[in-house]
Amino acid sequence: MSEAAFRQALGEFATGVAVVTARGKDGDDVGMTMSSFNSVSLDPPLVLFSVSRSARSLPAMLEAGGYAVNVLARDQEGIAQRFARTLGDKWERVRTSLGHAEAPLIAGALAHFECEPYAHHDGGDHVIFVARVLRHSVHPGPKEPLLFFRRRYRGLDEARDEDAPDNPSPIL
Numbered sequence: 691m692s693e694a695a696f697r698q699a700l701g702e703f704a705t706g707v708a709v710v711t712a713r714g715k716d717g718d719d720v721g722m723t724m725s726s727f728n729s730v731s732l733d734p735p736l737v738l739f740s741v742s743r744s745a746r747s748l749p750a751m752l753e754a755g756g757y758a759v760n761v762l763a764r765d766q767e768g769i770a771q772r773f774a775r776t777l778g779d780k781w782e783r784v785r786t787s788l789g790h791a792e793a794p795l796i797a798g799a800l801a802h803f804e805c806e807p808y809a810h811h812d813g814g815d816h817v818i819f820v821a822r823v824l825r826h827s828v829h830p831g832p833k834e835p836l837l838f839f840r841r842r843y844r845g846l847d848e849a850r851d852e853d854a855p856d857n858p859s860p861i862l
């Protein structure tokens with residue numbers, strides 16, 4: 691199986707975009723743009739996300755006492771780009787407050803989920819984090835969600851035909 695084709699097929703699944711943050715044991719904050727965030731269970735309230743084994747943030751995430759999931763709004767594409775990079779200061783000019791276990795909550799997010807660790811599972815080249823939600827908040831208003839589809843950030847109504855795969859598989 692070609693990895694490029696696999697990635698392209700996965701890109702057909704439109705997702706929201708979150709930044710998952712945590713404060714490591716050394717006091718340093720980590721944050722990563724994530725499209726793998728998803729709901730798992732209502733009772734107990736569980737969510738999941740998967741972290742690449744090559745992410746520099748992984749050791750801090752594994753030892754953190756909690757995480758914050760920040761669901762990004764359409765006007766936070768710059769934050770998504772910044773937290774998708776391995777190098778540089780991700781936190782410069784990002785307004786935050788502290789959530790459970792001092793995980794940073796990013797101002798302007800559509801929703802926040804403050805979580806504690808529940809389980810870690812092997813996920814091949816990723817580690818699957820299952821987290822128990824302790825608190826959540828939503829910030830409704832006119833804001834749209836930030837979406838990721840066919841390797842691009844978009845808003846609702848921003849799927850264009852020119853982004854169709856080069857070699858679409860025949861529909862059987």
Ligand SMILES: Cc1cc2nc3c(=O)[nH]c(=O)nc-3n(C[C@H](O)[C@H](O)[C@H](O)COP(=O)(O)O)c2cc1C
Nearest residue numbers: 723724725726740741742745746747773774775776
């Ligand atoms: C839209 C988008 C979604 C992403 N989703 C994930 C994800 O679910 N899991 C992951 O490990 N990396 C994901 N990444 C890549 C990470 O954000 C990136 O590798 C990370 O910020 C690296 O941080 P670090 O090496 O400083 O820890 C995604 C990137 C983008 C642009």
